[in-house]
Amino acid sequence: MNWEQLNAITGLVSAVCAVLSLAYFNKTKSSDESLQDTSILSARKLIAFLLGWSGWCLACLCILWLFQPFGRLPTSYEYKQFYAVIIAFPAFVFLRIGTSLMEGKSPNDTRNS
Numbered sequence: 001m002n003w004e005q006l007n008a009i010t011g012l013v014s015a016v017c018a019v020l021s022l023a024y025f026n027k028t029k030s031s032d033e034s035l036q037d038t039s040i041l042s043a044r045k046l047i048a049f050l051l052g053w054s055g056w057c058l059a060c061l062c063i064l065w066l067f068q069p070f071g072r073l074p075t076s077y078e079y080k081q082f083y084a085v086i087i088a089f090p091a092f093v094f095l096r097i098g099t100s101l102m103e104g105k106s107p108n109d110t111r112n113s
Contacts, residue, residue, distance in 0.1 A: 003079045007061060010086070014057035021051035040101070049093060056089040 024047045060082070063069065070078040 003074070003076070006079075007064070010057055011061050014054040014061070017050045017054035018058065021047050021054065025051075040097070049090070052093070053089055057086050060086050 028044070064082060070082070074082070
């Protein structure tokens with residue numbers, strides 16, 4: 001697998017998702033989405049998730065490109081480890097939402113019990 005092309009595609013997709021997410025938040029008002037705040041998944045939450053994940057991907061890629069933690073020529077195994085870190089973000093988000101639903105709380109509830 002050509003990891004340089006995969007890095008470029010990941011960076012490009014992440015940047016496009018970040019720009020589209022920010023454009024969505026600039027166009028919509030929070031009062032328009034207030035009725036959907038009780039649902040598990042709304043358009044606003046999905047776009048916020050995309051914005052968070054694209055920011056995470058871009059941050060990880062910047063660390064890889066600038067600091068080169070694996071050296072100049074990472075192996076295939078090191079790239080797999082790196083992409084596992086990128087994929088870990090949505091896994092933790094889904095874990096948090098799922099555990100809050102199992103406890104009977106709304107995923108929107110930010111109060112500490």
